[in-house]
Amino acid sequence: MAKTAVPPSFLPVNQSREGEDWRCSPPYQSSTQDEFDSVKWTGRCHCGQVEYQLKREKPLTAKFCHCQICQVLHGAPFQLAAIFPKSDVRFTRGHEKLTFYSSGEKRKEHKLPCKVYCSYCNTPIMDEGRNMCLLFPELIDVGPDLEDQRKRRETFEIKCHIFYGSRIVDIKDGKPKWSGLDEKSELLDDNGQVLLHYTETKTIEDNPLQM
Numbered sequence: 001m002a003k004t005a006v007p008p009s010f011l012p013v014n015q016s017r018e019g020e021d022w023r024c025s026p027p028y029q030s031s032t033q034d035e036f037d038s039v040k041w042t043g044r045c046h047c048g049q050v051e052y053q054l055k056r057e058k059p060l061t062a063k064f065c066h067c068q069i070c071q072v073l074h075g076a077p078f079q080l081a082a083i084f085p086k087s088d089v090r091f092t093r094g095h096e097k098l099t100f101y102s103s104g105e106k107r108k109e110h111k112l113p114c115k116v117y118c119s120y121c122n123t124p125i126m127d128e129g130r131n132m133c134l135l136f137p138e139l140i141d142v143g144p145d146l147e148d149q150r151k152r153r154e155t156f157e158i159k160c161h162i163f164y165g166s167r168i169v170d171i172k173d174g175k176p177k178w179s180g181l182d183e184k185s186e187l188l189d190d191n192g193q194v195l196l197h198y199t200e201t202k203t204i205e206d207n208p209l210q211m
């Protein structure tokens, strides 16, 4: 959809200038409270200055990503990413306090896909793609209630592992494991042995961050 360029002087006060359009779109500025009537989950950073709500209960999918970028940027052997459409996410606190990092450019800028952090405590908030957010279930707040914790485990259970070829630890959970992107690389067993070679004939799903 082509956008007509509007000179900055004609923009309403609450609208950002060209290049900052993303500030006016989900999840930074989304839908009305009505659309978020039934909030399914709330997530927040460690210091609590950034908070978001989810109106969708289950992610489109959830994966463990063992790629080296996730390992380094999270300081963890792998990342648990739950994929949500951006329109299902809404910041209720601190969206003006976020910082961005483009791993492709190695620059602190909002260039998609990019990583989003709380600028105060540096908690990674999400990986932002064009239409999707990769959220981290660790941030979803359920409190001490055991039943809520069980529900969170069930909701965010992973479908598969990706980039298992560059794993730091073996995960013997019997879930599908891909050497690179899912459906787009070799299928491995828990020990990293090839079960199925990738054939170009497969229909493939693009990297969710490019969606």
Ligand SMILES: [Zn+2]
Residues within 6 Å of the ligand: 045, 046, 047, 048, 049, 050, 118, 119, 120, 121, 122, 123
């Ligand atoms: Zn914080």
Ligand SMILES: [Zn+2]
Residues within 6 Å of the ligand: 065, 066, 067, 068, 069, 070, 071, 079, 163
């Ligand atoms: Zn990764």
